[in-house]
Amino acid sequence: MRNPEKLCRQLGYEFKQPELLDIALTHRSYGSRNNERMEFLGDAVLGYLVSAELYRRFPQASEGALSRLRASLVKGETLASIATELELGDYMSLGSGELKSGGHRRRSILADAFEAIIGAVYLDSGMDNASRLVQRFFDDRFSRVDPDTLEKDPKTRLQEYLQARGNELPDYQVVATEGKAHEQRFRVECKIGTFDATVVGEGTSRRKAEQAAAEKMLQALTN
Amino acid sequence: MRNPEKLCRQLGYEFKQPELLDIALTHRSYGSRNNERMEFLGDAVLGYLVSAELYRRFPQASEGALSRLRASLVKGETLASIATELELGDYMSLGSGELKSGGHRRRSILADAFEAIIGAVYLDSGMDNASRLVQRFFDDRFSRVDPDTLEKDPKTRLQEYLQARGNELPDYQVVATEGKAHEQRFRVECKIGTFDATVVGEGTSRRKAEQAAAEKMLQALTN
Structure with a gap:
C-alpha cells in the first residue's frame, strides 16, 4: 500500500x-x-x-x-x-x-x-x-453533459410512443449477421403487428442495430 | 386552495x-x-x-x-x-x-x-x-427506528444463510388452512432437501406462516 x-x-x-x-x-x-x-x-x-x-x-x-x-x-x-x-x-x-x-x-x-x-x-x-x-x-x-443529448434511447421512446397510444409493442428480430467475430454487423428487423410496418436497422452489435431500427420506425410513424 | x-x-x-x-x-x-x-x-x-x-x-x-x-x-x-x-x-x-x-x-x-x-x-x-x-x-x-429490529426478514436471512454455504434453497408448502375466510390460520412446511430437514410454521396469512417456518428453520440450523 x-x-x-x-x-x-x-x-x-x-x-x-x-x-x-x-x-x-x-x-x-x-x-x-x-x-x-x-x-x-x-x-x-x-x-x-x-x-x-x-x-x-x-x-x-x-x-x-x-x-x-x-x-x-x-x-x-x-x-x-x-x-x-x-x-x-x-x-x-x-x-x-x-x-x-x-x-x-x-x-x-x-x-x-x-x-x-x-x-x-x-x-x-x-x-x-x-x-x-x-x-x-x-x-x-x-x-x-447536456440535457438535450441525454434523451431517452430510441427503443424506449418507441415503446413509450406506442404505449401512450395503446398500440401493440414492437418485435425485434436479427435477420442477418455479416463479417467475422470482431467486425460483425447485425441487421435487425423491427415489426409492429397492428401497423403491418417493418423496418430494418444495422449496427455493430445487436443492441445498436435494434436502436437503429427503432429510430427508423419512430421516424416512419411520426412523419 | x-x-x-x-x-x-x-x-x-x-x-x-x-x-x-x-x-x-x-x-x-x-x-x-x-x-x-x-x-x-x-x-x-x-x-x-x-x-x-x-x-x-x-x-x-x-x-x-x-x-x-x-x-x-x-x-x-x-x-x-x-x-x-x-x-x-x-x-x-x-x-x-x-x-x-x-x-x-x-x-x-x-x-x-x-x-x-x-x-x-x-x-x-x-x-x-x-x-x-x-x-x-x-x-x-x-x-x-432501531437498526436491530429492522433486520432482514427470516426468509431472506435463511436464503442468504443457505446461499453463503452453497446449499439448496428451501421449499415452502402450505400443508393446512383452518378457520373461515376472515380468521384463517395457515400452516406452512419449510423443507430443505439436502438436510432432510422439515419444520412447520403457523400464521394468519400464508406469508406470515412462511416467515415463522423460516425462523424455526434458522434456529434449527444455527443452534
Whole structure:
C-alpha cells in the first residue's frame, strides 16, 4: 500500500484526521473497520451535491432530464473512472483473498472507495470541502453533459410512443449477421403487428442495430 | 386552495420568497410552472439529511442496516403520512382532471409535494433551514427506528444463510388452512432437501406462516 501523500495532492485536500482516509481506503475484506459506512454517507453527499449543481446549471431541464443526468454522473462506471485516474487501487487495504483475485482492480471496489473518500472529507471538515472535492472531479463532467443529448434511447421512446397510444409493442428480430467475430454487423428487423410496418436497422452489435431500427420506425410513424 | 398561513406555522418556517412555496404546492397537471424540479431537489436534500443523521445516530449499524433504515424513513408512505398530517392536499393547485379524480388525496402526489417543500426551503434559505424542517418531522421517527429490529426478514436471512454455504434453497408448502375466510390460520412446511430437514410454521396469512417456518428453520440450523 502506497503512502497516500500523492493521493492527497490529487484530491487537493489535506486530512485533519488521516485515519478517516485510512478507513475510506479499507475494503470490508480487510476487516471490520472498513469503508462501508463511509461509502453509504459519501453516496448520499454526492447525490445531493450533484443534484443541487444540476438544478442550478440547467434551469430549463425537466425533472426527468435532471434524473437521467444525475444517473449518468453518479453511476459506478463514472466513479470507477475517477478512482482509476487516482490509482486508488494502489492505496487500498484488501483482504488476502481479494488481493489474490485482483480486487484492487475491480471497478465496483474502486467506485465504492471513491464514494467513501467523499464521505471521509465530509466527516473531516464538512459539506463545503466535500463540495470542493466533488467540483474538482465533476466540473468537467458537468460541463460536458447536456440535457438535450441525454434523451431517452430510441427503443424506449418507441415503446413509450406506442404505449401512450395503446398500440401493440414492437418485435425485434436479427435477420442477418455479416463479417467475422470482431467486425460483425447485425441487421435487425423491427415489426409492429397492428401497423403491418417493418423496418430494418444495422449496427455493430445487436443492441445498436435494434436502436437503429427503432429510430427508423419512430421516424416512419411520426412523419 | 387554502391560504398557506397555517401550513407555514406547522412547518415552523416563514418563506422569504413565498412564490417558492406556491410552486412546491403546484402539481404538474396544473401547468408548466410546477413542483417537479423542486421535488427532484428536495428528494436529494432529504436523502442526504436522513443518511447523515442515521450515520451519526447509529455508529454501530452496518451499511446494510443504514440503507434499510433510510429506505423505511424516506419511502413514499412515510412522506405521504407527513403530508396528510399537514393537510397538504388542501393547499395544492391541481389540474381539473386531477381534481375531479381526487388527486389532492392521492398519496404519491402528496408525498412529492412534501419533498418539493423541502426543496423550496432549501432554495429559500439553504441547508440549515432544510435540516431544521426535516428534524421537525423526522425527529420522532429517528427515535423510533432501531437498526436491530429492522433486520432482514427470516426468509431472506435463511436464503442468504443457505446461499453463503452453497446449499439448496428451501421449499415452502402450505400443508393446512383452518378457520373461515376472515380468521384463517395457515400452516406452512419449510423443507430443505439436502438436510432432510422439515419444520412447520403457523400464521394468519400464508406469508406470515412462511416467515415463522423460516425462523424455526434458522434456529434449527444455527443452534
